Amino acid sequence: MQDKTLVCSDCGQEFAFTVREQEFYQEKGFENEPKRCPDCRRAKKQAGRQQFEITCADCGEKATVPFEPKGDGPLYCRECFSKHRDDEKGGSEVAEKEAA
């Protein structure tokens, strides 16, 4: 067995279908070769994740979250979420000092 060069059906870039991956596919019983390069596969995975619109309980802005809001507890936009998470860790001041 040897590496194969395949062409991505999404971006048209050539990518390697390595021996290791071929073995993995055989092991799993996949009959088809991968159609997309690793980059596009990753992008597709992320795009496939469903997003739900929420209203941030802190700043009131609309935001999206990658899970279905169940209505228990406040939901925050990304910014406010990290703000609140930092608060729980003992203050954002500490986090900022660490970052600097």
Ligand SMILES: [Zn+2]
């Ligand atoms: Zn691609």
Ligand SMILES: [Zn+2]
């Ligand atoms: Zn917010």
